[in-house]
Amino acid sequence: MGQTGDKLDLTRQSDVDLVRLCLGGDKSAFAELVRRHGSLLRTHIRRMGAQGPDADDMAQEAFMSAYEHLSEFRFDGAFVGWLKRIASRRYLKKVRANQKYLLTDDMSAFEPEPAANEGEFRAHNLDAALNRLKPVERLCVTLNFSGDLSHQEIADELKLPLGTVKSHIKRAMDQLKTILNAKPAPVLETGT
Amino acid sequence: MSDMKLDEGDIRDLFAATPVYEDAPAFEARVMRGLRLKLWLRQGFVALAGVVGGLYALAQFVRVPNWSFGEKVLSGSRMARVETDQTFRAGVEFFDVIGKNAVNLFYSSLHYLGIMQTPIFFWVSFSLCFACLALYYAYSQEETI
Numbered sequence: 217m218g219q220t221g222d223k224l225d226l227t228r229q230s231d232v233d234l235v236r237l238c239l240g241g242d243k244s245a246f247a248e249l250v251r252r253h254g255s256l257l258r259t260h261i262r263r264m265g266a267q268g269p270d271a272d273d274m275a276q277e278a279f280m281s282a283y284e285h286l287s288e289f290r291f292d293g294a295f296v297g298w299l300k301r302i303a304s305r306r307y308l309k310k311v312r313a314n315q316k317y318l319l320t321d322d323m324s325a326f327e328p329e330p331a332a333n334e335g336e337f338r339a340h341n342l343d344a345a346l347n348r349l350k351p352v353e354r355l356c357v358t359l360n361f362s363g364d365l366s367h368q369e370i371a372d373e374l375k376l377p378l379g380t381v382k383s384h385i386k387r388a389m390d391q392l393k394t395i396l397n398a399k400p401a402p403v404l405e406t407g408t
Numbered sequence: 409m410s411d412m413k414l415d416e417g418d419i420r421d422l423f424a425a426t427p428v429y430e431d432a433p434a435f436e437a438r439v440m441r442g443l444r445l446k447l448w449l450r451q452g453f454v455a456l457a458g459v460v461g462g463l464y465a466l467a468q469f470v471r472v473p474n475w476s477f478g479e480k481v482l483s484g485s486r487m488a489r490v491e492t493d494q495t496f497r498a499g500v501e502f503f504d505v506i507g508k509n510a511v512n513l514f515y516s517s518l519h520y521l522g523i524m525q526t527p528i529f530f531w532v533s534f535s536l537c538f539a540c541l542a543l544y545y546a547y548s549q550e551e552t553i
Contacts, residue, residue: 250440254429255432342423
């Protein structure tokens with residue numbers, strides 16, 4: 217039952233059990249949650265559009281915020297989903313403060329940089345594909361697919377009309393399918 | 409186009425896949441270090457607020473009319489100087505200087521004590537504390553999930 221001798225084996229505990237241990241004052245249980253979900257959260261924030269060091273800072277802040285608000289976790293959903301919502305809100309707060317143009321309805325505000333060589337682009341590389349989307353589309357599709365937010369919740373968070381959010385997600389999905397389904401160019405043998 | 413066509417479910421699966429970071433242990437250590445530091449700072453702030461609050465409360469009640477502690481010390485030390493030998497006198501003079509400085513400090517603080525007991529000081533400090541609490545509450549509500 218997850219016990220090794222008289223010491224609890226935290227790696228074998230569920231998230232819910234670890235949260236309960238944390239609420240009881242066990243910091244090592246929270247360390248286990250960080251170990252378990254750290255990479256997932258860092259990836260989620262990166263996929264929303266944050267750069268590497270910023271993403272890590274925000275992931276750290278999200279964990280610390282989660283620790284402080286652990287008593288507000290209602291145990292009615294996955295802990296990692298709750299964690300992602302905290303991180304998403306922190307990221308959106310920063311986006312709203314620094315990069316308001318990302319959340320405008322103007323679809324021509326951002327033009328993705330063309331890839332230098334289509335053959336160099338790795339198909340099935342989701343992160344590379346996301347990089348080629350407009351920021352607001354990337355944000356919407358990541359919040360929907362990775363953050364598990366509904367269209368309405370995304371509209372509320374981004375303060376955008378529901379129809380706009382839906383069209384962003386649809387457009388992003390179409391582009392992702394196109395990019396990810398693209399066949400990589402064959403590597404040519406030089407014969408040397 | 410590739411033979412394999414990705415649909416929405418496949419893309420959802422791609423989102424669910426998490427890459428492994430080489431610095432994952434370092435990140436975990438960083439988070440826990442930050443957490444410990446934050447908790448330590450918070451405890452320190454609470455302790456400091458307690459001390460400041462205690463001093464403030466004390467300042468509201470302490471009344472020192474015609475304070476004469478310094479005089480007693482000085483007169484006592486003068487007596488000692490007369491009645492004791494040279495070695496002891498040096499020690500007494502040393503404590504005499506310390507006593508005088510302490511009394512001077514105390515008298516100078518009485519000025520501030522007077523200010524702290526005025527109604528305007530009370531309302532200003534009360535408003536500041538209330539504003540701090542309101543900001544803290546607003547921030548915590550914003551963070552609520």
